[in-house]
Amino acid sequence: LYYTDATPENNPDRNVVWTAPYQDPAGTGLIVTSAAPVYDARGTFRGVFAADVQLAKISTQIGAIQAGQSGFAFLIDGEGRLLAMREASTNAFRIFGLNYEPVPVNETPKQTVLDRGPADLQAITRNMIAGENGLGTTTISNIPYYVAYAPLPTIGYSLGIIAPVSDFEISYL
Numbered sequence: 001l002y003y004t005d006a007t008p009e010n011n012p013d014r015n016v017v018w019t020a021p022y023q024d025p026a027g028t029g030l031i032v033t034s035a036a037p038v039y040d041a042r043g044t045f046r047g048v049f050a051a052d053v054q055l056a057k058i059s060t061q062i063g064a065i066q067a068g069q070s071g072f073a074f075l076i077d078g079e080g081r082l083l084a085m086r087e088a089s090t091n092a093f094r095i096f097g098l099n100y101e102p103v104p105v106n107e108t109p110k111q112t113v114l115d116r117g118p119a120d121l122q123a124i125t126r127n128m129i130a131g132e133n134g135l136g137t138t139t140i141s142n143i144p145y146y147v148a149y150a151p152l153p154t155i156g157y158s159l160g161i162i163a164p165v166s167d168f169e170i171s172y173l
Contacts, residue, residue: 002035006048011037018155021055021083023103029056030083030103032155059084062159071146071163078156080112080129095121095140095162124149128158137165 004010005017019033035050058075062084065073075084082098093099096116103109113125121138124147133150146168149160 002033002050003048006035006037006050008037008045014039020079020108021077021081022108023105024052024054025105028054029059030109031055034155055083062086065161067146067148067161067163068167071161071167073159073161075152076113076125076128076158076160078129080114080125081109082111082113083109083157095145121147124160128160131156131158 002017002019005019008014011017014037016034016036019035021030021032023029024031031052031054033050033052035048038046038049040046062073062075063086066086067073072086073084074082077083082096096113098111098113098116101109101111114129115122116125117140118138120136121140124134124136124138127134127136128149128151131151131153135146135148138145138147144165145162146165147160147162149158151158
């Protein structure tokens with residue numbers, strides 16, 4: 001697929017293209033493939049140069065991010081698929097109303113965070129997909145949360161950090 005996506009018929013602007021994340025047949029977890037068309041000096045298409053990027057290392061780094069006492073970071077792609085977060089974070093699944101999704105080899109995750117949760121959280125995730133950055137608030141199960149987010153424009157992903165407001169409030173005497 002990465003080859004086809006990078007050919008002149010499908011990529012007349014000669015951009016680097018990225019595949020959707022998929023489960024690596026070699027067992028390394030989710031990967032994405034970056035593909036660049038190759039042209040000679042006369043502009044004749046000669047092929048595609050591609051490289052796989054393992055999301056496991058990125059996922060480990062994102063999983064290590066903690067905001068406040070119980071906040072966490074998460075990474076979504078341009079389709080709203082949840083690609084990375086702290087593995088043990090059942091809180092993340094609860095917040096987005098998702099369940100753990102095993103992804104078969106050569107398959108792409110199916111679940112997305114789009115249209116999940118309260119309207120203000122849905123607006124935030126739509127902003128994330130649109131490549132925006134910002135800080136928003138949402139309330140889930142009567143608990144107010146801050147959500148900070150910023151795009152990773154090269155690949156079209158977005159990094160979010162969500163934490164209960166109470167983790168950042170202190171009383172003054």
